[in-house]
Amino acid sequence: xxxxxxxxxxxxxxxxxxxxxxxxxxxxxxxxxxxxxxxxxxxxxxxxxxxxxxxxxxxxxxxxxxxxxxxxxxxxxxxxxxxxxxxxxxxxxxxxxxxxxxxxxxxxxxxxxxxxxxxxxxxxxxxxxxxxxxxxxxxxxxxxxxxxxxxxxxxxxxxxxxxxxxxxxxxxxxxxxxxxxxxxxxxxxxxxxxxxxxxxxxxxxxxxxxxxxxxxxxxxxxxxxxxxxxxxxxxxx
Amino acid sequence: xxxxxxxxxxxxxxxxxxxxxxxxxxxxxxxxxxxxxxxxxxxxxxxxxxxxxxxxxxxxxxxxxxxxxxxxxxxxxxxxxxxxxxxxxxxxxxxxxxxxxxxxxxxxxxxxxxxxxxxxxxxxxxxxxxxxxxxxxxxxxxxxxxxxxxxxxxxxxxxxxxxxxxxxxxxxxxxxxxxxxxxxxxxxxxxxxxxxxxxxxxxxxxxxxxxxxxxxxxxxxxxxxxxxxxxxxxxxx
Amino acid sequence: xxxxxxxxxxxxxxxxxxxxxxxxxxxxxxxxxxxxxxxxxxxxxxxxxxxxxxxxxxxxxxxxxxxxxxxxxxxxxxxxxxxxxxxxxxxxxxxxxxxxxxxxxxxxxxxxxxxxxxxxxxxxxxxxxxxxxxxxxxxxxxxxxxxxxxxxxxxxxxxxxxxxxxxxxxxxxxxxxxxxxxxxxxxxxxxxxxxxxxxxxxxxxxxxxxxxxxxxxxxxxxxxxxxxxxxxxxxxx
Amino acid sequence: xxxxxxxxxxxxxxxxxxxxxxxxxxxxxxxxxxxxxxxxxxxxxxxxxxxxxxxxxxxxxxxxxxxxxxxxxxxxxxxxxxxxxxxxxxxxxxxxxxxxxxxxxxxxxxxxxxxxxxxxxxxxxxxxxxxxxxxxxxxxxxxxxxxxxxxxxxxxxxxxxxxxxxxxxxxxxxxxxxxxxxxxxxxxxxxxxxxxxxxxxxxxxxxxxxxxxxxxxxxxxxxxxxxxxxxxxxxxx
Numbered sequence: 001x002x003x004x005x006x007x008x009x010x011x012x013x014x015x016x017x018x019x020x021x022x023x024x025x026x027x028x029x030x031x032x033x034x035x036x037x038x039x040x041x042x043x044x045x046x047x048x049x050x051x052x053x054x055x056x057x058x059x060x061x062x063x064x065x066x067x068x069x070x071x072x073x074x075x076x077x078x079x080x081x082x083x084x085x086x087x088x089x090x091x092x093x094x095x096x097x098x099x100x101x102x103x104x105x106x107x108x109x110x111x112x113x114x115x116x117x118x119x120x121x122x123x124x125x126x127x128x129x130x131x132x133x134x135x136x137x138x139x140x141x142x143x144x145x146x147x148x149x150x151x152x153x154x155x156x157x158x159x160x161x162x163x164x165x166x167x168x169x170x171x172x173x174x175x176x177x178x179x180x181x182x183x184x185x186x187x188x189x190x191x192x193x194x195x196x197x198x199x200x201x202x203x204x205x206x207x208x209x210x211x212x213x214x215x216x217x218x219x220x221x222x223x224x225x226x227x228x229x230x231x232x233x234x235x236x237x
Numbered sequence: 238x239x240x241x242x243x244x245x246x247x248x249x250x251x252x253x254x255x256x257x258x259x260x261x262x263x264x265x266x267x268x269x270x271x272x273x274x275x276x277x278x279x280x281x282x283x284x285x286x287x288x289x290x291x292x293x294x295x296x297x298x299x300x301x302x303x304x305x306x307x308x309x310x311x312x313x314x315x316x317x318x319x320x321x322x323x324x325x326x327x328x329x330x331x332x333x334x335x336x337x338x339x340x341x342x343x344x345x346x347x348x349x350x351x352x353x354x355x356x357x358x359x360x361x362x363x364x365x366x367x368x369x370x371x372x373x374x375x376x377x378x379x380x381x382x383x384x385x386x387x388x389x390x391x392x393x394x395x396x397x398x399x400x401x402x403x404x405x406x407x408x409x410x411x412x413x414x415x416x417x418x419x420x421x422x423x424x425x426x427x428x429x430x431x432x433x434x435x436x437x438x439x440x441x442x443x444x445x446x447x448x449x450x451x452x453x454x455x456x457x458x459x460x461x462x463x464x465x466x467x468x469x470x471x472x473x474x
Numbered sequence: 475x476x477x478x479x480x481x482x483x484x485x486x487x488x489x490x491x492x493x494x495x496x497x498x499x500x501x502x503x504x505x506x507x508x509x510x511x512x513x514x515x516x517x518x519x520x521x522x523x524x525x526x527x528x529x530x531x532x533x534x535x536x537x538x539x540x541x542x543x544x545x546x547x548x549x550x551x552x553x554x555x556x557x558x559x560x561x562x563x564x565x566x567x568x569x570x571x572x573x574x575x576x577x578x579x580x581x582x583x584x585x586x587x588x589x590x591x592x593x594x595x596x597x598x599x600x601x602x603x604x605x606x607x608x609x610x611x612x613x614x615x616x617x618x619x620x621x622x623x624x625x626x627x628x629x630x631x632x633x634x635x636x637x638x639x640x641x642x643x644x645x646x647x648x649x650x651x652x653x654x655x656x657x658x659x660x661x662x663x664x665x666x667x668x669x670x671x672x673x674x675x676x677x678x679x680x681x682x683x684x685x686x687x688x689x690x691x692x693x694x695x696x697x698x699x700x701x702x703x704x705x706x707x708x709x710x711x
Numbered sequence: 712x713x714x715x716x717x718x719x720x721x722x723x724x725x726x727x728x729x730x731x732x733x734x735x736x737x738x739x740x741x742x743x744x745x746x747x748x749x750x751x752x753x754x755x756x757x758x759x760x761x762x763x764x765x766x767x768x769x770x771x772x773x774x775x776x777x778x779x780x781x782x783x784x785x786x787x788x789x790x791x792x793x794x795x796x797x798x799x800x801x802x803x804x805x806x807x808x809x810x811x812x813x814x815x816x817x818x819x820x821x822x823x824x825x826x827x828x829x830x831x832x833x834x835x836x837x838x839x840x841x842x843x844x845x846x847x848x849x850x851x852x853x854x855x856x857x858x859x860x861x862x863x864x865x866x867x868x869x870x871x872x873x874x875x876x877x878x879x880x881x882x883x884x885x886x887x888x889x890x891x892x893x894x895x896x897x898x899x900x901x902x903x904x905x906x907x908x909x910x911x912x913x914x915x916x917x918x919x920x921x922x923x924x925x926x927x928x929x930x931x932x933x934x935x936x937x938x939x940x941x942x943x944x945x946x947x948x
Binding site (some may be wrong): 510511514515517518519521522523525528529530535536537538539542546556560563565567693 | 722745749752756760830832835836839848849853856
């Protein structure tokens with residue numbers, strides 16, 4: 001708490017001055033509220049649609065239990081994707097906490113992140129089906145598809161971070177720029193993680209890739225918050 | 238109404254003081270609004286997706302009525318799950334009414350509750366299918382699955398109550414801690430109810446378990462509100 | 475515009491006094507905002523899920539056009555249900571505009587309205603399938619199902635209106651009670667309309683019933699607003 | 712920034728005066744917030760439901776990759792529809808930024824736009840299926856269906872623009888009327904674009920029509936914002 005009423009006061013007075021500047025017309029247009037609500041709704045729908053893959057299996061009388069147990073890859077894939085969307089939502093919340101104004105590029109960069117996240121149930125279902133069926137070539141294909149779409153999603157975040165790090169006028173605080181510059185590095189590592197998992201899945205074992213797909217978002221969920229905490233405490237939060 | 242402007246004033250001045258303390262940056266990050274909106278959206282989607290199991294049956298010409306009547310377990314399961322989500326939503330509303338700030342653990346505890354609730358349509362559909370098909374072993378399996386997931390959901394609430402009862406700094410009022418401690422007891426009873434229903438379903442009759450599944454949320458919906466009312470009236474509400 | 479700053483001032487001062495009375499704790503618990511958001515989300519999902527019945531037909535090469543045209547009952551059913559949900563949403567908006575506080579009964583009465591509305595896609599799909607298949611007995615069954623669920627939905631509104639007409643302490647204005655008393659009458663007529671359509675569908679022609687199902691919400695959409703306008707203008711609006 | 716505190720002040724004082732005029736009762740009824748939230752939720756659901764067409768294909772062991780690649784028309788159709796909904800959302804946001812009050816007609820005009828947008832996944836799926844199957848007559852039918860529904864959607868916007876251009880009392884600024892008059896022209900061109908694409912698809916090549924379907928929303932997304940920017944800057948934004 002040692003830091004710096006002055007800093008925060010400067011931030012706030014800066015915000016107030018500019019907001020007054022664009023009052024009436026543009027202030028509301030630039031307001032990120034509607035973009036946040038929209039993204040939240042999409043994430044909520046995605047997280048719920050994932051559960052649509054959990055449907056009663058076909059079964060012969062007396063064998064429901066065996067059928068339910070045999071579908072474990074579906075449950076693992078569901079859990080993995082739920083964690084991913086949970087992390088995406090937490091991350092999105094952390095990022096837009098720093099955003100004061102939207103512009104056209106930021107809006108479409110955000111729609112890109114939402115697009116990438118919305119693709120996730122597709123490779124999730126393909127992986128669950130392929131691992132259940134057990135053909136090695138198909139398992140590799142499914143894992144590669146998941147890796148490609150995971151990489152694309154990470155790149156959409158990279159784009160968002162990159163744009164925000166270069167446009168401090170859209171941010172609330174003067175020192176938010178470096179935050180997004182460092183987030184960029186994390187996004188690159190995330191993309192490398194998905195590519196690496198895809199390669200390991202093709203060369204070594206699809207199950208190894210599946211394990212990395214589950215662990216990657218957990219790692220991101222844990223460290224992202226920590227980073228935010230460190231940055232926050234430096235600012236007297 | 239005898240109670241205690243003083244209490245409430247203290248609560249409010251406490252809140253104001255701390256809010257000012259974390260103003261600017263962290264206050265909005267910690268704001269539960271986005272978590273509430275997100276949870277509401279998921280509950281709304283779940284409650285609506287449950288209706289997706291209500292689809293036109295296949296029927297031979299002239300036998301639509303018989304087919305519609307024959308699918309009564311689907312309707313009972315739908316009603317039961319609708320009541321559960323209604324109670325979950327009412328409960329979630331009551332809990333987050335006490336929450337002033339979010340932190341990382343609370344966020345994921347909430348995502349856990351949402352996860353548990355999102356699983357519900359799956360065992361609902363399995364139970365409806367199995368009871369319609371009529372094989373006793375499968376009926377027991379389906380009822381057990383419902384009991385397991387019902388227990389898991391209750392445990393996610395237990396975790397949330399436990400964490401909140403030990404972190405008064407996240408709550409609005411000094412005396413909200415005991416509220417969550419007592420809610421914890423109710424969650425344990427709820428878990429016991431689902432486990433008991435599962436055991437009764439396996440040993441006695443799946444239909445008995447089904448009846449308990451319908452009655453449990455009704456009991457919770459009725460008593461939860463009463464409890465909130467009692468606590469509220471003590472506070473001059 | 476002749477009416478009555480005094481009236482409105484009294485309304486507002488009444489509201490302020492009571493709100494202060496229940497400040498801090500209960501005021502937010504009783505706030506209808508979260509119930510409104512939740513209902514809006516459900517209506518939005520229902521209106522969109524209706525479109526899920528619009529799926530590409532199976533067709534033999536070269537006969538897509540014929541198949542698309544042959545599915546006209548699906549399009550009519552979709553349009554009818556869309557109008558119903560549109561009217562329900564408009565109505566819900568008009569009703570909750572008068573509500574100042576929620577209590578336990580109002581909350582579950584609202585969940586009842588949402589439940590009734592959420593059932594609508596089911597009889598819609600059954601009607602579309604049955605009229606497409608062309609067996610008279612099944613058409614009658616389908617139309618009767620739609621009439622039963624339409625009646626149930628109307629009765630859930632009746633319950634809501636009845637409760638609000640008897641609990642002025644939940645309303646914003648002293649003269650909102652009579653509004654809900656008169657709305658009750660309209661709900662009874664609506665139920666009669668659905669029952670009548672079901673009887674005509676069974677005795678005369680299912681297509682006649684289908685036409686009434688489409689016309690009923692149009693009639694309600696048109697007159698509900700008119701009524702609100704008349705009441706509004708008497709109040710200087 | 713040279714323009715015109717005076718203009719903006721006039722706008723604002725106008726708004727304040729009228730809002731006070733309809734205070735208490737009608738102000739909140741006329742508030743566009745709930746209509747905006749509702750539309751946002753529907754757009755979010757549509758954009759996510761589009762992804763439901765991305766399901767794991769049926770495949771023979773070892774041929775998953777070939778099956779995935781063979782379904783490229785589904786991916787193109789998904790991308791096109793995502794772009795359309797993205798543009799619709801951006802457009803809706805820009806339009807309702809100018810709206811100060813709702814009335815009955817505006818409400819149903821908005822429900823018309825939402826209805827048109829909600830139809831989009833249907834022709835999207837039909838086009839994807841037909842182009843995958845490869846029968847020329849069916850491809851033409853599918854493309855024509857997409858063109859018809861695209862035109863309908865554009866006409867729903869035309870209706871909305873037309874109504875707003877003639878009702879300045881619903882708008883925030885005195886000079887918003889001409890904005891909507893010019894938007895009307897753009898909507899007419901959009902309808903012409905969809906009709907033209909349908910004709911070209913029937914006479915020349917369905918793939919050419921598909922390309923226009925993808926390019927139309929991109930063109931609209933780019934120019935709509937530009938126009939808003941030009942108008943905004945003239946107003947000192």
